[in-house]
Amino acid sequence: MNIALLGYGRMGKTIEKIAEDRGHEVVLKVSDDIDNHELDGSKIDVAIDFSIPDAAFKNISTCFRNNIPVVSGTTGWLDNYEKAKKICNEENSAFIYASNFSLGVNVFFELNQKLAKMMQGLEDYSVEIEEIHHTQKLDAPSGTAISLAQQILQENSKLKGWQLEDADADEIPIFAKREENVPGTHTVTYDSEIDKIEITHTAKSRKGFALGAVVAAEYLKDKSGIFTMKDVLSELFKN
Incomplete structure (x- = not known):
């Protein structure tokens, strides 16, 4: 799976390590704001957003408009959450937001x-x-x-x-x-x-949050719609 990391601070770097350990490739790294970065939905399977509140909505909506599903763990931007869901549905994309992916x-x-x-x-x-x-x-x-x-x-x-x-x-x-x-x-x-x-x-480290975000991205690939971590857990525990 090819992953775009939106937000490349300590959490982004931990996500990168876990994603690579699970056989995925990080093909784009964005520090915070997605401006000035080329997005190609044919080369990116899922974006994982751990950016900053001021950049999150733009990052997420831009991904949807480029046919890229999004897993977002950024908090502090939820005044625009309903708008993000609307854009996701209009673009037939896929979205999981969670306040905590652990x-x-x-x-x-x-x-x-x-x-x-x-x-x-x-x-x-x-x-x-x-x-x-x-x-x-x-x-x-x-x-x-x-x-x-x-x-x-x-x-x-x-x-x-x-x-x-x-x-x-x-x-x-x-x-x-x-x-x-x-x-x-x-x-x-x-x-x-x-x-x-x-x-x-x-939490003992950031690894639990990062692992959950990568597992959520694995779940979201090739889907369309709005999902939650409850959906991801149901898939993990169904057996």
Whole structure:
């Protein structure tokens, strides 16, 4: 499979190594913005986008218009997500966006949703989310923390939304911390006077995110439509 890497920072370089180890070839490397780079859909099977928020939508939509499917893990651009899906469908392309491509995190998402269903009727418990990332991470809270909050909101009609730290009683507080050399830790806590329930995912390196992105690209090749990591997991675990 021929891959275009959009965003060639630390994550892009880790993706490149894993892709090559899995027998793929990286045929284009773009630092951030796709301008001034030639795109040929006949030579690129899938683009993997880990660029920056300001460049992501242009990168993604340009790929679709050049017949190139996209796997995107860039966060902070989702005001344009619906526009990106529309362009993808108009161009008969394929798209997977995920706030976190780690296979372990996507299992964690499944656990979070099941736990939220179980906890929705237990009014003595309050819920909060904490995320810790490296100091170079530009957005806060993380896309993964937002995804966790959205899952909880889907299961609990008494909660109206989420806020960064200063939340009302009917909102989920998300606490974002930045520390040196932390790939990513997410904890969902349900707390009461009697006890506390926590689930945590701790990333040990960027390899988990990179592997998941490459696996998603393998899944997306030769498809058309809008997909999620749930589709990718279903394919992996169907046997």
